[in-house]
Amino acid sequence: MRLAPWILRFLSTLGFKVQHAQSDLLDSSELARWYANLAPDERAAVSRELAPRVRALPALRAARDPSTLPAVATGRLVFELDGPQGPIPLHHLKVELWDRDPGAPDDYLGEGLTDDDGYFTIRYDPADAGIGDLPDLELRFFEPQHTFRKDGRVVETWRRIGAERGPDDHGGLHYDFGTIRQPYWEYDPSTPLARLLVTEQGTPPTDYAPGRALAMLKAVAPIEVIKRRHLLQIRLGMAPSVEQIQADYPEPMTVRREREAPGSTRSDAFFGERLLNGMFATVLDRDPEVSGDPHAFRLYFPWNAYEQDGVHCLPEVDVRLRLEEGHVLPTRIILGLREPGATAPGSPLTRRTFTPEDGAGWESAKRIARVSATLDTELGNHLGQCHFNIEQYAIAANRNLRRNPVRWLLMPHLREVVLINHSANGFLVGPTGYITRASALTQQGVETRLLHLMGSYDWKGFTPAVPVCEGHRYAHAGQLFWRVLGEHIDSFFAEHGGEVEAQWREVRRFSDDLVAHSAPAFVCRYLRARVPGKDAPWFERSERMDLDEKTHAPPPRAVSAVTHTDVPQPGELEALKQLCRYVLFFATFRHAWANNLQWEDAGEVLYACLGLRWGKDGFLAAEEDPSVAPPPEQATEMLWISWMLSKTNYGFILANEEDDVHPRLVELLRARTAEFQALGMDIRTISSRINI
Template sequence: MLSALRSLMESLGFKGQGKGDVLLEPEELARWYSGLALEERLALSRELAPHVRASRTPKSPETLPAVAVGRIVFQQDGLEGAMPLHHLKVEVWDRDFGAPDDFLGEGFTDADGRFSIRYDPADAGVGDLPDLEVRFFEPQHTFREDGRVVETWRRIGSEKGPDDHGGLHYDFGTLKLPYWEYDPTTPLARLLVTEEGTPPTAYAPGRSLAMLKAVAPIELIKRQHLLQHRLGRAPDVHRIQADYPEPLTVRMEREAPGSSRSDAFFGERLLNGMFSTILDKDPEVPGDAQAFRLYYPWNAYEQDGIHCLPDVDVRLRLVEGRLFPVRIILGLREPGATAPGSPVTRRSFTPADGAEWEAAKRLARVSATLDTELGNHLGQCHLNVEQYAIAAHRNLRRNPLRWLLMPHLREVVLINHSASGFLIGPTGYITRASALTERGIETRLQHLLGSYDWRGFAPAPPVCEGHRYARASGLFWKLLGEHVDAFFAEHGAEVEAQWLEVRRFSDDLVAHAAPAFVCRYLRAKVPGKEAPWFVRTERMDLDAKVTEPVPKAVSAVTRTDTPAPGEMDALKQLCRYVIYFATFRHAWANNLQWEDAGEVLYTCLGLRWGKGGALSTEADLDVAPPPDAATEMLWISWMLSKTNYGFILSNEEADVHPRFVELLRAHAAQFAELGLDVRTVSSRINI
């Protein structure tokens, strides 16, 4: 081994003065190397291996005398047994103690997960029989400024073989690798992270600093409030609000009292705020192009009986290009009722009802806030994108599709893993602050994920000139289509050549998607009917789903190992859909939270029944969130809105194609006119 080290030093050109004209004697090098930490030794070995190989006489793999074989499969079996890990890079090494390990050979698993790597045992060193080990690597990439791809490899695991192996053949057998596994305990497509384990990925380094910068100014405020609460000296909601930075609605009230509670502002935020959502026409006034409806069916879910969360049916009308609420129908349970489908009393309110109208609007705002957090934000962006992220990481390695999608899928499972305990679950903030129980939230999310599909999706058109969100959405969707088309024009042939990976990506998506969900009302009103009031572009094809025997929410891209006619276009549509929700849609819902959910009395996740009933005024603090929930709400709204890292235009990791960056930058002025600073749109979901 010492002679091997001497040869290594000489081959690398480490010359110096003194004995042997070598900078370090092999004995000194061995002592220095053995003192390094394991991670440092492994890094050095990989750094030196190419130089060592380059200094040797090239050998044809077919002439190498020894071979290592095996098969790599996922830890969890599929319906038909073991699931192969295809196209994984595998390296064979000789482990050494106190000196750099020796690289012996490399190869890739085939479609069945099998590898066969030839090597020369003499590469282990003079007089040294190899201590075999196989190491596994996944691809990473960056883009150069000219759009060319630079590939690197990240080690994800290893398996030790025998020590001092003197034979010319070794079979590692079937190796089960716990790699991007699905959580079998949930009906949703979620990543399995064991209690003792960590996710198979990590945040970019700059994201931690961004989080610290965002949270540091308000962390002490929240801690002070919570300590005062525990000591029995909790400040009231007004004091708590004043301690935090001023949000949009507080500033509006300071400058023009009543402006943030007006009917006009209510409609404006449904068009352009964080609440921006699909506006169906009012089915009860067919043919009226100015009449719209929003409906939130909360009575379908289990509630805690403490908070008041009625069914909310909002009727709206466009008047001179502005949207106004004209009627709000509440389906109110009795206080304390918890069961799904509890009896309700329906009450209708109009602007003529004065204080009760204001209270009804407040309940509607709270309803819209909760629906946004569970639907537009957590469901349609975070959890929806996670299912594509898992399937992509499990299957896309050779296919250039990875270069298009991975920059937008890289961190979503990390933030979702945190949200599983922080926001939802038995002690999550949404569970504690809203009327929905843990079971109610789980059911709602399952219904939501059961209604999202990439096929046929396109942003709904604006309902009026002032519908800035819809106009910005349409512009982003258009530019995203240009980006995806250009990518496929450049790499489409290789995408087709590696269609096996697309097939398995699609199979994983469908197999783990939530069951398609269509509520009874829509089943009766939409499939097979014209229903011109129903906006179809942003929703899954209800006609197709209700006719399938066991429909899944996510449609298959392909069911064959070679693309059939139309399937390349389907794949382009899926890519466009995923990137849209990982970027623009998430940015709009997330970044506006401090503006729309930065004042406790304006909106929150849940109003309590209180002594005077949930329809009492804002002055009744028994209805508002208690002090501990109030300060948590403001802390969370600020943190989510202000923590941003990984912007598309900054392209910090250089993993987004520069063409997309320049395409968005060229239209920055158009986005700014619509109220969006495109520099604030992140390339992926990491908050």
């Protein structure tokens, strides 16, 4: 192989004696040894110099008529795990063919795309491997990535996801790689939820953005020292009190308000306000016992349906509220109490009712209700409805959306969620997870609750919560954000709708994966008996799935299908727009509301935690009773987690750090900054995806 003059000049700059090389020939083995003997920095310099020329070769070769190239490589790419009908094709991935030269720069031979069934054909010229060199074949697989320019134009790139070695010194003109199984966004077969399969020593098929790690370090480093000191004191037998632990952490909102106005955060008005606008913000039903009264509401937590540890006290909680002069106030709290030590689901209950006239008993009942709301928020509004719910859309989208422009719309808001959820598998849930240790629910209880929750989430027919009063800021902000998303998605489909329809087969497969792997629809016995097919004006249908549809037999899946065909039918394009709007809403606004307020509403151990113990004098003990409150280890963990979740932020919509969010959405939200601010929401704090 004769070295080109530019290579000679470059090697001369590295100190090689090449003055006679122009008249000498180096065969491939000599060149390989030469390259292999370079120091790492020298090898990197050669690679930087060669890379533009190597990458320019495909453009030069593209000018050739592919049908004239003498050799061909074929094969089929499928997922590692089969589906019910056998191998599942990996469609529309880029496949590159290379001559693999160990110890020397590789030679690019050609490329192609897998078709709908995962098959590929790559024509190439074996002479491109170099004079006297028979190609050592290797396939490399790539998935599409994108960024947006400021004007909204898409810039596509390819990210390598795998490779397959072929034969060495292949002298033939045809080689069939056969069926290649590629581990790629596989579903975990060990769980009834749509979760990503990550093997014990494996890693997820995606990465955090680089800036996210720095954001985590900046947020957590100061409080990590505090938590470690507390844990060391506990191990040394010098456990600090809950009050001491609280004082060591930054001051949360409830502690500050108590310092400024003692008793304010334990008032009935504050209790109702946080149910409307705090991290607990949830749907309130009308009180079914007060027919036709638009001012009477109910909030119910059915904890007796789940296995408990017998150590913590977690009664069923039935809160009745009333709207008075613009404020939602609790009027009655009914607790369904198990006997201490009872663990089985459906254990016998004793019901006790508390009202404001009960003094200390009323204050204790409100505390129990706050703890119930905190646990329900962590498992429902936060972990279930946002994290695990969005993970199922992320897996299905990454498995199926590549040519369809819907990928540009969804992917910025689906990235990283599987990473943070993978961390939650042992950190929050599981046998040693914090929720399992700190709440009354056992591991089985947590898993059953999550299965029921996931069985109640569906994109179809979803609308944000309807405000119950002027001061219902969460609902007003949710409605505003929903409208912005509608504008954004309508504009996107107006621009790309034709190509969305042209690539509808990807939508079909996306929809099929979603439905097949979603949890079974779950409707509890109480609702099943009182809502489907009946007049139930007390039941709030916003933010709820269609119970009439989900109670059919046989039990359907929780997630509804967008389509059942490879060509869109009437109404299905609108259904896809609704699904996209739903995904963006939960990956951005809804997660931000539940997550970012955790330090405000769960930053004081005695105000709200995940679980209260029975205690020496029973569950109605005063806040100061340490036998009821979380023990020191769980107290410091709770504050560390609340701070970490609320304060670790990276990937904001408005900042658009990775340039992957469509500029139109950024501008639509920025234009409404003042409207969101009036509702108490800083739009700059909303992330574009779930990564914490």
